[in-house]
Amino acid sequence: MIQKPPGVEDIFPDKIDRWNHLIGTAREAFRLFNCREIIVPVMEFTEVFARGLGDETDIVSKEMFTFEDRGGRSLTLRPEGTASVVRAYVENGDYNRLSSCRFYYVGPMFRAERPQKGRLRQFNQFGAEFFGSGDPFTDFESIAVMDSIAKKAGVRNYRLLVNSIGCPHCRPSFMKDLREYYISRKDGLCEDCRRRLEKNPLRLLDCKVESCIILKKDAPAITKYLCEGCADHHAALKAHLNDGKIDFIEDPLLVRGLDYYTRTTFEFVTGEAGQNAFAAGGRYDGLVETFGGKPTPAVGFAAGIERMLLLLEEADIPRSGLDAYVVHSGGAAFDEARSIVAELRDAGFSTDMEPGAKGFKSQFKKADREGARTVLVIGEEELAGKVCTVKNMDSGEQEAVPRDRVAARVAAIVGK
Numbered sequence: 136m137i138q139k140p141p142g143v144e145d146i147f148p149d150k151i152d153r154w155n156h157l158i159g160t161a162r163e164a165f166r167l168f169n170c171r172e173i174i175v176p177v178m179e180f181t182e183v184f185a186r187g188l189g190d191e192t193d194i195v196s197k198e199m200f201t202f203e204d205r206g207g208r209s210l211t212l213r214p215e216g217t218a219s220v221v222r223a224y225v226e227n228g229d230y231n232r233l234s235s236c237r238f239y240y241v242g243p244m245f246r247a248e249r250p251q252k253g254r255l256r257q258f259n260q261f262g263a264e265f266f267g268s269g270d271p272f273t274d275f276e277s278i279a280v281m282d283s284i285a286k287k288a289g290v291r292n293y294r295l296l297v298n299s300i301g302c303p304h305c306r307p308s309f310m311k312d313l314r315e316y317y318i319s320r321k322d323g324l325c326e327d328c329r330r331r332l333e334k335n336p337l338r339l340l341d342c343k344v345e346s347c348i349i350l351k352k353d354a355p356a357i358t359k360y361l362c363e364g365c366a367d368h369h370a371a372l373k374a375h376l377n378d379g380k381i382d383f384i385e386d387p388l389l390v391r392g393l394d395y396y397t398r399t400t401f402e403f404v405t406g407e408a409g410q411n412a413f414a415a416g417g418r419y420d421g422l423v424e425t426f427g428g429k430p431t432p433a434v435g436f437a438a439g440i441e442r443m444l445l446l447l448e449e450a451d452i453p454r455s456g457l458d459a460y461v462v463h464s465g466g467a468a469f470d471e472a473r474s475i476v477a478e479l480r481d482a483g484f485s486t487d488m489e490p491g492a493k494g495f496k497s498q499f500k501k502a503d504r505e506g507a508r509t510v511l512v513i514g515e516e517e518l519a520g521k522v523c524t525v526k527n528m529d530s531g532e533q534e535a536v537p538r539d540r541v542a543a544r545v546a547a548i549v550g551k
């Protein structure tokens with residue numbers, strides 16, 4: 136038997152109801168927030184991510200699926216969506232010329248991480264990117280759309296963490312102090328962090344190694360290093376969150392694992408340790424310029440679909456079963472069943488039946504497995520009386536319905 140590679144998943148129909156419920160909720164929220172869908176390629180030139188995300192990030196330095204095409208050019212399966220959307224935005228002048236625009240996307244991402252529950256090598260995200268506004272209200276809007284998706288989808292007991300990591304003007308003095316703090320504690324750092332210390336000490340705050348997490352607790356907090364512009368921006372975002380009644384926790388050590396962020400960073404988390412982000416994002420005012428576009432402020436987020444589905448496992452999501460299952464006794468009853476199936480499908484009801492003549496018991500079992508809301512029985516008696524027995528599978532009630540009123544009866548039961 137050929138098996139799937141580690142860290143990828145097959146999504147069978149039993150999971151699809153929850154999957155569609157979540158994505159449907161997200162699409163509807165994006166519509167309400169005036170975000171329009173963009174579909175970008177699953178692979179890009181490696182440079183898109185190396186330049187966009189930062190060489191020192193875990194993603195670029197060790198988690199990308201990179202390969203050469205036949206012409207010797209380096210390609211990478213996208214580990215996230217933001218860099219691709221920015222590349223597309225800059226490359227497509229029509230959009231780049233708009234003063235502001237909001238995109239959302241849904242699709243697979245690839246990271247060569249050590250697979251575990253909720254951590255896959257191929258996983259799916261939905262996310263949104265808001266271009267053209269540096270106003271803190273837009274940071275609020277990007278948080279608000281994710282918050283409304285989490286609420287409407289049925290995620291319970293989550294927390295929103297927010298921080299500001301400053302801008303290229305105020306961050307250097309913070310980085311200097313952060314570096315000094317860690318240099319005096321270098322022996323306690325993991326090997327990666329000792330290397331990162333010189334190039335990008337901010338990355339140390341994002342390290343998941345236990346000894347580094349312990350050191351992080353007393354590290355300097357960025358809050359008191361923020362310049363006036365960044366401090367005002369952060370205060371305004373917090374005021375908008377309060378006005379919008381979105382609960383949040385300020386976390387001065389929240390830095391995120393990507394280099395493109397400026398000012399706002401945020402994570403939606405569950406669980407005791409607050410380590411399990413199911414959605415995250417922030418502002419990235421310099422990224423469009425990095426890709427050769429005109430200076431354009433931007434903010435966005437992405438959510439992990441598989442991670443959210445784990446949280447929704449317990450939530451009450453209606454299962455979308457068949458509207459009708461037609462049970463028959465074969466021969467002339469088969470012909471009648473077949474015409475009822477066609478009629479119901481024409482009328483917009485999902486309907487199925489067995490091809491060959493099988494016992495009623497096994498056909499009812501099948502109807503049950505398919506989650507049928509109604510079962511329609513055609514046997515000798517029904518044929519003779521020109522009726523069909525329609526059973527409501529929720530209430531258990533059944534009645535003989537004249538043949539020409541079957542569709543209306545099914546409609547009354549399934550509510551369409």
Ligand code: HAM
Binds near residue numbers: 256
């Ligand atoms: P990220 O924090 O790297 O941010 O990923 C966002 C979400 O994707 C995570 O919170 C998590 O739910 C999910 N995720 C990440 N890695 C995995 C994995 N290996 N397996 C399963 N789920 C995973 C970004 O990707 C940024 N592009 C977000 C953003 C958009 N920032 C601004 N705009």
